[in-house]
Amino acid sequence: MSFFDIANSKFLFILVSIGILYILFQSFLFLKISLKRANEINISKKTISNIIKSSIVFTIAPSIAIVLGLAALAPSLGIPWPWLRLSVIGSVSYELMAANMASSALGYNTLAEATLSSSNSLGVIMLAMSTGVAGGMIMDIFFIKKVNTTAIKFKEKRGDFGIVALSVLFFAVLAVFIVPIFGDGTIAVLTFLSSMIVALIQGIIIKKYNANWLKSFVLAFSLILGMCSSIIWTNIFL
């Protein structure tokens, strides 16, 4: 069986659907518990209703952006696995990086190479992506209560440098993934630059026209249009 025969199999779809139903159940459970408490401490129905309405409206645009990210990931990883990963724990950028690192560890240059060569790489990718986030999940289970009850004010204790350190933490990841792009050929470099230009244009539109709704879509649009540009560059240069 090929990579995508398994990645898009009914079996995986069913397993993921069970996971998604569980997320819905959990969300309704927390909603029920918190609504009950809200009534007990006399929070007005109007306040609760406003919170619910604002949360629904606030969530729609970013959720559509997540679906666009899923559409971008699906040709590489199938539909069900990114569906699960984007609904649980992850984001488009984390999942792509994790999948790419897993492929790289198998000796493939790109995720696309890994998926085209063998179905075995799917097992590694899925297990590696799950293990990658497991540490964080275990810490959530043990430390959310501790942090919440002792209210560790890390932000105040660490001072200005702590704020700076957190703001540059991701630069190490950027350097490691971007630098090799410049050795991967003309198409890769042009795709990188095209995506950056699309993001820049969107940034200008947001600022000039106060189009705050567009902020949720910048990454998704840049990713998809960047990928589309690679088709154009390939036709021009190859």
Added chain:
Amino acid sequence: MKSFDSYQNKIHRVGRISFSIALFWMFLIPILVCAKFDIFPSLKTYLNASLSLFLILTPIALSEIISFVPLLGSGASYLAFETGNVSNLKLPCAMNALKIANIEPGSEEAEVLSTISVAVSSIVTTIIILIGVLLLVPLASVFSNQYINIATSNIMPALFGAMFLSFVGTSNGPVKGNWKAIIIPFILVAVIHYLIYPIKGFEGIVILLMIPVTILGAKFLHKKGFIKVIKK
């Protein structure tokens, strides 16, 4: 009326149990798929692929717990961290909700309202993604098209073109000039990758090495005044 402690204890009990079940299921899915289709990797391959990811993502998760839990409160935290998209969706959604209710984070009302907000947000996101999946499924056969293959082969440059600008270009937060901190890791990674040994396959290790280098470089730049923190 039950006390706040009693509510908190219930939230932590429900949170820990439900989160543990999610963690278990998240691992069970790939294990069952590997078993059914006989695609289990060797232990060496699995560790090689997983270890660096685990070592990179775990400290980032700890940093998020310390930063976001005091803002979100307990109920919202369990749900937000499990469903993901915390900093780009759940946290701003919850903070927006508190702003509308004119309540500061940290109070009992904030705890409860933030949980309601994140729960609603999770339900809406799950439903919208489900609709997206139902629309995508008929298109699955299109994904093997040669042009789609070209596009997906270039997914990483496309992703990082956008991310580079969003991380380095924006200056909305309190830190100004922090883009300068990317110069040293860029140069070091370039020297290693192009002059010493290609880093493909070792990204995780190089990231772990570059994180302290980047932070120390930023510390130096901050001390010299090239990076500033603007307090509001």
